[in-house]
Amino acid sequence: MNKPIKALNARSATGKISNEAFLNRVMFLVLIVLFALASIFIDKYFSTATALNLIANNWYIVILGIGVTFLLVSGHLDMSVGGIVGMAGVLSAYFTQPANEGFSELGQGLGLPYGVAILLTLLVCLFIGMLNALFIAKMRVASIIVTLGTMSIARGIGQVAALGAQRSAGLPDLFGVIGNVPLFGPIKIAAAIAAILVVIALFIEKKTSFGRRTYLIGANREAARLSGVKVELHIGLLYMLSALLAGITGILLASEMKAGISTRGAGFEFNALVVTLLGGASIDGGVGSVLGMVIGALILGVVSSAAYGLLLRPEWQFILKAVVTFLAIIAQRYLLDRRNK
Amino acid sequence: TAPAATTEEAPAAEAAATDAPAAEAAAPAEKTTEGMKIAYFVSTMANEFHQARAAAAIQYAKDKYGAEVVIMDGKSDDNTMINNVDMLATSDFDAAVLHVWQPDAVAPLVMNAIDSGVAMMTFFSPLADTGIPVFRSDEAGGSFAMGASAAEQWVAANPDKPIVTVQLGWPDHTEVKSGRTDPFVAGIESVVGAGNYTNLGCIDSKGSADATKEAMANILITNPDVNIIYSEAGDLTPGCMAALVDAGRGTMDNGVPTTEIVVSVDCPVSELKAIFDPSSSLKMSLGLPPIQTSEKIIDIIVGVYLGEIAQVSTPAEELFGEVYPVDFYKLQLSEVIAWYNQQFGTSLVEADILG
Amino acid sequence: MSSNCTPASLRAQKAKRIVKEIYVYIILLAVVTVLSLLKGDLFQRGNFLFPPNIANLLRMSAPILMISSAFTLIFITGNIDLSVGSTLSLTTVVHAILVLNGFPFALSLVIVVALGVLLGSVNGFLVMKLRITPVIATLITMNAYQGLARYLVPPGISSITTTDTLKMPEWMGHFSKDQVFMGLSWAFIVAIVLLIALVILQKRTLFGKYLVAVGGNRTAAELSGINVVKVVWGVYILLGAISALAGVARASYLLIGEPYTGVGAETEAIIACLLGGTVFTGGEGSVVKSFVGAIIIVCLTFGLKSVIPEYWQLLAKGAVLVFAVVLNHLLSKEAIAA
């Protein structure tokens, strides 16, 4: 099928920086320029508060983006993350809600301690990840098809568990803590968790055999298998990792609003994919980086907040995201093309 | 606020009216409500008020009339709602209570269903063309009262900071506009007077907590001085509050507004907690009584079914239900709990709310 | 593989091939049987097979039937189009706007189908000319078209509908609602005609053969002088046009222009095609079976409506998709081994 031009991830022959580092720098520049433009055209946009808000409001997409980046590098898509976010939120609430006296069916849960509820929720998320792993890694069905299915399954479980609504009644105060611990200014603990995860992911990506195997699989799955990489297991692990990260996101988001809402996370899968693509990853595998994804997330954040500031019409968001992704893909390809000539 | 049927629409309604008895004549002479089947439309079950309303309808219809209520969830989706109405004509239902967002689109289908002997009424949105009975809650009155109360509190605490208000919800929905958005702003205006406040308008938050959070966060970037916020549904409010907390706001100094006052709708238990927590900036919510609402609706539809209430009339018969604005500044917790327990069938005590 | 020639394994393979040919019909039969045994309130006297009920069901599902059968073609070429749902939404809205502003049906139909051609060719352009991977390219347009559809609806209302100054004409619903033949609507009849046309296209024309060639072995097709770009682009355009036709049908059914109406249509089309045994890697697929697959989905969606709560629907849909994937996998094992 169509192969877009692919980038490399090391210093190139002539001693120039690698394509990946090059793209990251370009996208960082784009971020600065966009922020500057937004500051010129939007009153009160240029402020520390805005910058902090960008971080405070986009941490969830960064966490999801980590899993999606790894998968994209290995040549796979994950459209189920948004569904898992919704499901995890509802389940964590359901498991925690008191077991006996409920105000209504929606107030009645399993009455488990919060810690146990989190573990159990993450287990269910892992189960969805395993479904993905089974069908994609083992049966080799196209990842877009499988994950569209598991997206429905995950969100479906969330809807059934929340009876199509949300679970907020009777939740203990503890439920609302981890999503709301303030660090400084608007930055909450969730953002710090995202930052820590990013650092870990960067390390894994570049410095460990696990990360390397991900690139090997993305670059050539069959060669990787014949080189002794347990390809199916590895892809399976990546899907479970992605599901786990989505689960963590869902739990944090539920805690933040102190409610398990079954519609939460709708469209997050697209956002996660967009930021990863903005970061220079290619869907054909072998290329991409977590650092690029983080820059991509910030770009998307600037674009959507600027759109609100300018127009106050949310339908622009759809169009803008589409246009920005399109431009990013085309521009990155053009730049790499010229550079590698 | 009742939209009266215009004269040019009257002939259509009359035509329908003449059809209706014909259909009834075909049915068995004397009707009983025993075993009667009612399709009970709900625009979305993703809302606690609607869920409670649905549960109450099932219970009440069974206990009082021996009738069976089946919930038709519209899933916030026009296509689903319209499909559901379309299927009524060939269905096994004896009666249907509609709750749809596109009254114009379903009007012809409603006539079909009436022709095939299904008794019809509508909740929330009038189906003006059809002339079928409509039941609405008096949301406008409640919204107006809350707007006024919020404005009073803000002006008292922060006389130097002019009011900047924003509404989060559905800018494009006729009933939301006439029942919530506009009266709320009018309430504010009634306190401070025209021209003495800024209205950023109603921002579309696409009916989800996520979208509300995103919208609110972005509003705070460009309009950090916003101070009276009307979050127009219970399932949006968590998103609104999360964005405020993210921005280091969302709090109050022992009931005295410092950053903003947030007003909500539906008043689920979780909101009740926040409203009576003096350190949260969520201070009011428009309580709608689910049991009372449903009981009235079931009584009306049974009336229509038995022919006691006219199926169609010009203008359509419009009935109003009460609302209950829960207001930290105006009501005692004990009163609210009593109302809540009565309306939601719960057994809350003050300790549940105060933690 | 030539070595597997024992009579037993041959017989097993033949049996498998037969199962592969007919299973979609068996599933349909099973679904209908089960549904007619269940007593659902939505069915007259609880009978699913009550003809007006069936006619009703087919009337409202014409759009998804059209899209599913056409979707097969894009799968055959080994590509995918996630933007069909958004195309449906956008064209629904545009049709409603045109009709509201006094355009006659035929003119509006032509304009909207032309719009569909345009939207489809944008997809084709991104995929074939700019060589953006189909999933990404159509995910981009999926969002862009959805955004446009939303944008065309003026602020303050949620869909294109009768206003104070303009009234939706009374004929708006004719195409999808009038019962012209055995309770079926024009839209459904068009869907059937379309199905027949697509079958002929697939089986009897050069284009149909080239679809298989392109999906089966793209380089071979290129080297045989087939203009692969044109063929795939053509399928995207065809799919765009048919989605637009579906958009007209949907607008006519809803009597409004609803910008969210196509959400999830791509998933339904994918499920339908997979149930119909289409091979998503390209080269194989049957328009008729996808159509039957779509009917299965429609039956399940509406048939289960009053049997299980609405909020089970999504889970059920996901489960059916996974079921279809497994079925496809099991039945195509022979193809992989050969």
Added chain:
Amino acid sequence: METNVLQIKGLVKDFPGVRAVNDVCFDIKRNVVHCLVGENGAGKSTLIKILTGACERTCGSILLNGEEYCARSPKDARDKGISTLFQELNVVDQLTVEENLTLGIEDTTFGFLHKTDKIKKIIDVLKDLEPSINPKERVGRLSVAKKQIIEIAKAVASETEIIIMDEPTAALSESEIERLFTIVKRLREKGVTVIYISHRLDEIFTLGDYVTVMRDGMHVATKPIAEVKDRTELVHLMIGRTVIESYVPKEEQSDEVLLTCKDVCNHKLKNVSFNVKRGEIVGFYGLIGAGKTELARAIYGADSYSGEIVLKGEKLKGTPEKAIKAGIALVPEERRTQGLFTLLTIKHNISAMNLKKISKLGLLNSSQERATAKNYIEQLNIKTDSMDKETSKLSGGNQQKVVFSKCLFANADLLILDEPTRGIDVGAKAEIYAIVRELVANGKTIMFFSSELPEILHSCDRIFLLYEGEIKAELQNGKDIDSQDIIHIVTGGAAS
């Protein structure tokens, strides 16, 4: 009429970074078999692709029958009189034989297909080539060789003035090759010009009238075959140096059995049993489809099998990663799709099979990785200016050396080489043979799978002959080797 059917003048083709065809000038006479030879990457296929319109030239001119010629697509080329049999298999599995034969040349009215005599004629050509193929059969169910034959039939049936064949015999059996030769000769009699590309130099001598040698995108020489003295001269022209000294099989063997296969069966293999001793080079020879690749992959654990494969006394568990752990490495048949990570750098390729060795607790040590890469680049003489160059930018031979490095770094005792010299030029081949010998000298054991008999005879101590998934004979290289016998056995005759 011109004697030259085709005149190529100053033809240039640039790819980003590579000049694949560089100022090539030569003429092709009418009604001859004109062979084209050259190392891998010499630019043969690119030249062909320009001729057939599969890619555009950068500059230069081509005259067909004295008139300027430029094809926009393969179909256009065919219409103008040049049809082509491309290097890669180009059939559509999902279509029938008949549909494949007419692909791109169908008769239609208003876009609808209908049958004409043309189909019958093409099928006649096919029947002539291989009577056993049923035109209604789905191509996906046919063997690789039969697929190739379908393509040949299609090219032959097109009855153009010029037919180009780019390595047509790569997948054919001896008997099929013979039939092809007959057809090529018949075509020549009919006045067709055949441009024939092959790496098998014997075929050039058997079939060709003229030969053109290319090197590094440039034209080196064009001569009548009669004027070429022997293979050596041709090889000399191709690479500019002489190669391949003969191998003298080892006299004595170690007694230590390294690998034992007992009754190995799978979809292709039938009760394969043999053993390999430490320090040997064991050759496996058979025609395409004999099951060599399947055997290699089964031992490596890449394919499933029943039966027992024992390495150093321990039963192998049947996955590549376990095989590597046990001390086996495979140089796979298809370099680009199975051996190499073309997107990644040389460095990252070399370390891929043994990440453990350059890491501790899963943490990579990049200086160790660089040292490793440097070592192998020097040891195997990989021509590159940096170890950070992506392998897609290397030539075929150097790519194969990277694959070798990768396997060597896996530190295996037993190396399985499946067609290690397929598609690489003579010079690189010689280097590969040298590497193989050095490995054995260093105590490694080699299993050498090849469908080129000379190569097997040049390199191996012991030879197993495969036919239809079975081992038909075992030979000691050096003694009792009779090529006639071997061919007899691998084509299905009884062992003598």
